[in-house]
Amino acid sequence: MDYRLPEEVRLLRETVRGFVRESVRPLEGAWRPGEGLPAEVVASLQAARRRLGLWGLSAPAGHGGAGLSWLGQAVIQEELQRSPLGLWTLGVFAAGEPPFPMYDLQGEARERYLLPCLEGTRQAHQLVAPGGSGEGNVAVQWGPDGAVIDGALRSVPRVLTADIMLLVVEDGPDAWAFLCDPDLSGYRIGPARGTMGSVELVDLLWEGCRIPRERILASAGPAARRWRAHQQATVLAAGAVGAAQRCLEDALHHVRVRETFGRPLADRQAIQWMLADSARELHAARLLVYRAASLADAGLDAASAARRAKVFATTVATRIVDRVIQMHGAYGYSQDLPFERFWRELRFYAYAEGDNRELLEAEADGLVADLIG
Amino acid sequence: MDTRLPDAVREAQARMRKFVEEELVPLEPSLPPFANVLPKEDASRLVQRMRAEGLWALAVPRRFGGGGLGLVGLCALREALGHTTLWSLAPLLGSEPPILLYQANEAQQKEFLLPTLRGERYGCFALTEPGAGSDAASLSLRAEPDGEGHYVLNGTKIFISYADEADYALVFGRVPAQGGSPGGITLFLVDLDTPGVRVVRQIPTMGGARPSEIVFEDCRVPESRIVGEVGKAFELAQHWFDCDRIALQPPIALGAAARCLSLAQRHGVASSVDIAQWALQLDAAREMLYHAAWRADQDLEVRHEAAMCKTLATTTALAAIDQVMQWFGARGYSRELPMERYYRDLRRFTIAAGTVEIQQFIVARGLIRGYTGLGYEEVR
Numbered sequence: 240m241d242y243r244l245p246e247e248v249r250l251l252r253e254t255v256r257g258f259v260r261e262s263v264r265p266l267e268g269a270w271r272p273g274e275g276l277p278a279e280v281v282a283s284l285q286a287a288r289r290r291l292g293l294w295g296l297s298a299p300a301g302h303g304g305a306g307l308s309w310l311g312q313a314v315i316q317e318e319l320q321r322s323p324l325g326l327w328t329l330g331v332f333a334a335g336e337p338p339f340p341m342y343d344l345q346g347e348a349r350e351r352y353l354l355p356c357l358e359g360t361r362q363a364h365q366l367v368a369p370g371g372s373g374e375g376n377v378a379v380q381w382g383p384d385g386a387v388i389d390g391a392l393r394s395v396p397r398v399l400t401a402d403i404m405l406l407v408v409e410d411g412p413d414a415w416a417f418l419c420d421p422d423l424s425g426y427r428i429g430p431a432r433g434t435m436g437s438v439e440l441v442d443l444l445w446e447g448c449r450i451p452r453e454r455i456l457a458s459a460g461p462a463a464r465r466w467r468a469h470q471q472a473t474v475l476a477a478g479a480v481g482a483a484q485r486c487l488e489d490a491l492h493h494v495r496v497r498e499t500f501g502r503p504l505a506d507r508q509a510i511q512w513m514l515a516d517s518a519r520e521l522h523a524a525r526l527l528v529y530r531a532a533s534l535a536d537a538g539l540d541a542a543s544a545a546r547r548a549k550v551f552a553t554t555v556a557t558r559i560v561d562r563v564i565q566m567h568g569a570y571g572y573s574q575d576l577p578f579e580r581f582w583r584e585l586r587f588y589a590y591a592e593g594d595n596r597e598l599l600e601a602e603a604d605g606l607v608a609d610l611i612g
Numbered sequence: 613m614d615t616r617l618p619d620a621v622r623e624a625q626a627r628m629r630k631f632v633e634e635e636l637v638p639l640e641p642s643l644p645p646f647a648n649v650l651p652k653e654d655a656s657r658l659v660q661r662m663r664a665e666g667l668w669a670l671a672v673p674r675r676f677g678g679g680g681l682g683l684v685g686l687c688a689l690r691e692a693l694g695h696t697t698l699w700s701l702a703p704l705l706g707s708e709p710p711i712l713l714y715q716a717n718e719a720q721q722k723e724f725l726l727p728t729l730r731g732e733r734y735g736c737f738a739l740t741e742p743g744a745g746s747d748a749a750s751l752s753l754r755a756e757p758d759g760e761g762h763y764v765l766n767g768t769k770i771f772i773s774y775a776d777e778a779d780y781a782l783v784f785g786r787v788p789a790q791g792g793s794p795g796g797i798t799l800f801l802v803d804l805d806t807p808g809v810r811v812v813r814q815i816p817t818m819g820g821a822r823p824s825e826i827v828f829e830d831c832r833v834p835e836s837r838i839v840g841e842v843g844k845a846f847e848l849a850q851h852w853f854d855c856d857r858i859a860l861q862p863p864i865a866l867g868a869a870a871r872c873l874s875l876a877q878r879h880g881v882a883s884s885v886d887i888a889q890w891a892l893q894l895d896a897a898r899e900m901l902y903h904a905a906w907r908a909d910q911d912l913e914v915r916h917e918a919a920m921c922k923t924l925a926t927t928t929a930l931a932a933i934d935q936v937m938q939w940f941g942a943r944g945y946s947r948e949l950p951m952e953r954y955y956r957d958l959r960r961f962t963i964a965a966g967t968v969e970i971q972q973f974i975v976a977r978g979l980i981r982g983y984t985g986l987g988y989e990e991v992r
């Protein structure tokens with residue numbers, strides 16, 4: 240048992256914290272509500288990331304990546320998402336991090352998809368769907384030189400710069416992954432619909448869509464599940480923790496300087512309660528993130544721990560940010576301060592990479608079994 | 613980083629669980645609803661079995677002859693104990709060493725600590741007074757030096773658990789400033805058969821607990837019974853309070869709530885999402901518990917961690933048990949199922965050993981004063 244952060248992770252945290260403070264936060268004003276981030280801002284942030292070596296973090300050793308532990312990646316996301324610009328939905332920080340199944344690509348497909356994704360010129364997003372027919376399913380028919388797929392996935396979140404969909408179709412414990420490039424005939428991406436946050440929703444349609452064999456990965460199940468756990472724990476849950484931490488720190492500053500009726504807000508018990516509730520929830524969330532990450536780093540199955548961390552952290556983060564808005568009064572609600580944006584963006588995390596209720600459902604037996612020992 | 617319990621702790625916890633299921637759970641229906649002690653013959657048989665199975669004093673440091681599993685170990689054992697409603701009847705089962713006495717001097721350890729660890733003596737802890745609960749530092753029990761090597765204690769302590777069974781008490785008293793000495797709140801080890809000490813009544817409660825009121829009237833206690841220094845009782849006891857906040861109530865609360873939730877699951881009285889919702893809160897509380905205990909075992913500051921852990925574990929467990937009772941309807945309210953007994957006993961957890969409101973205050977004050985460790989693992 241040991242809860243210490245390894246020295247290299249601590250150092251990395253300092254580096255990223257400095258980067259966010261000096262290079263990211265000054266750009267927050269450039270992101271206008273209701274608009275995407277200007278392309279030059281995205282480009283400059285990505286360039287800065289590369290310079291710092293914060294690129295290819297999730298790449299397995301041997302793929303030119305940093306070979307970083309999940310714990311290290313979680314801590315980095317915690318720091319990055321202290322700025323609303325760090326939110327993964329922007330794709331700024333998702334570039335250079337292709338989903339795990341793509342590392343199994345060979346030959347031409349590898350050149351065409353994996354390498355550009357690692358390079359950052361293209362970006363892929365993994366989607367998981369059950370096999371079979373009917374709404375929300377994807378039917379696969381095998382032919383001599385590939386597969387024909389039919390189906391529709393509605394209201395799929397689109398990471399803004401992701402142009403490749405890695406469609407993982409599950410069939411029991413097995414799964415195939417299909418690389419869906421917009422060049423495929425019979426594959427249609429519906430018009431983007433806006434949301435309360437920066438993510439957009441699209442409908443994806445496959446109608447007799449032929450996918451050549453070299454763009455299909457067999458036995459993609461384990462890698463796809465690991466990627467999902469990775470996203471849940473080290474990106475969404477860890478990011479939610481970082482965002483909530485930033486907001487709570489801002490609130491702590493505010494309640495010490497803002498006075499009403501001749502005394503600082505910090506003297507008021509109603510305020511103190513909100514602070515204590517937030518700190519407690521945040522602490523628990525962080526522990527669940529670190530648990531999931533350290534289990535994965537120990538080579539154990541972290542799927543369950545990742546789901547739990549994701550549900551818990553994303554739930555408490557919006558609650559914490561909501562309290563922070565309350566403690567700032569009208570300023571908190573206004574777009575002069577970043578909290579309303581944090582709230583809107585974080586709200587999406589409750590259904591990104593698995594709706595929280597569905598994830599809970601999947602965890603029910605395991606949770607009770609673990610608790611009763 | 614490794615957040616998993618050490619193998620030795622897991623193994624001890626499993627053995628304790630087995631003991632609980634085999635020996636304690638079967639006794640549950642035979643005890644009256646407000647029972648607060650085990651029948652004598654059961655108690656001595658159970659103690660014997662615990663010793664025989666190597667479950668005795670597992671968490672006690674090795675230098676005192678224990679198993680050395682630390683606070684992490686103590687929490688794990690108590691979590692297992694929480695799986696029976698008899699947990700509160702089992703203080704004699706050696707899982708609750710008075711950690712504070714680890715800091716007593718050698719003579720005091722010989723006289724009080726070691727016999728307690730052997731199960732021959734039993735202590736209670738007397739801080740609360742009719743006029744001083746949460747604000748314990750305002751206590752008024754006077755302890756005046758008589759100039760002949762004794763202190764004379766006068767005052768009343770109230771809500772003192774197990775005072776009726778104990779044979780000594782750790783008493784917090786106020787020594788007046790005198791001459792050059794500033795006096796202050798001081799900790800005394802007092803034999804309960806000392807003349808001038810009277811346990812005047814037991815106070816019935818909602819649960820099995822029957823804490824006592826103790827009156828001190830010209831009770832003379834030798835100077836050698838002062839633990840630590842005059843005026844330094846709180847400095848000495850703070851770490852103990854924190855460790856207690858971690859290890860006494862939260863693990864019991866978690867074990868109890870886990871049992872109730874698993875009953876709900878087995879009987880299918882709630883949807884799996886509803887059950888998982890609660891279970892996830894308990895899972896988080898449990899992470900917090902073992903993290904705080906681990907910190908304490910590393911001799912790190914745990915003030916804030918203890919406060920957060922106590923609040924989360926006790927309030928969540930109580931609410932979960934109440935929810936399970938509700939899911940079961942009338943049967944949940946009945947004595948056929950363990951919820952009602954658990955609820956009545958655990959209800960005191962948010963009051964005793966520091967109310968949850970005071971824990972909130974501790975956490976908020978830490979934050980406002982800029983305690984940066986909060987929520988971060990800044991251990992080197």
Ligand SMILES: Cc1cc2nc3c(=O)[nH]c(=O)nc-3n(C[C@H](O)[C@H](O)[C@H](O)COP(=O)(O)OP(=O)(O)OC[C@H]3O[C@@H](n4cnc5c(N)ncnc54)[C@H](O)[C@@H]3O)c2cc1C
Binds near residue numbers: 968
């Ligand atoms: C079953 C049981 C066993 C016990 N065993 C022991 C024992 O063995 N030894 C011992 O010394 N004591 C024992 N106690 C006493 C216990 O420690 C006290 O009850 C506790 O410290 C609270 O004090 P109080 O009851 O006087 O409540 P008070 O301090 O009067 O508080 C009343 C209410 O006001 C709230 N409150 C107080 N101050 C504040 C504040 N600043 N801000 C907001 N809210 C506040 C409290 O949280 C509480 O809700 C026991 C109590 C019980 C119920």
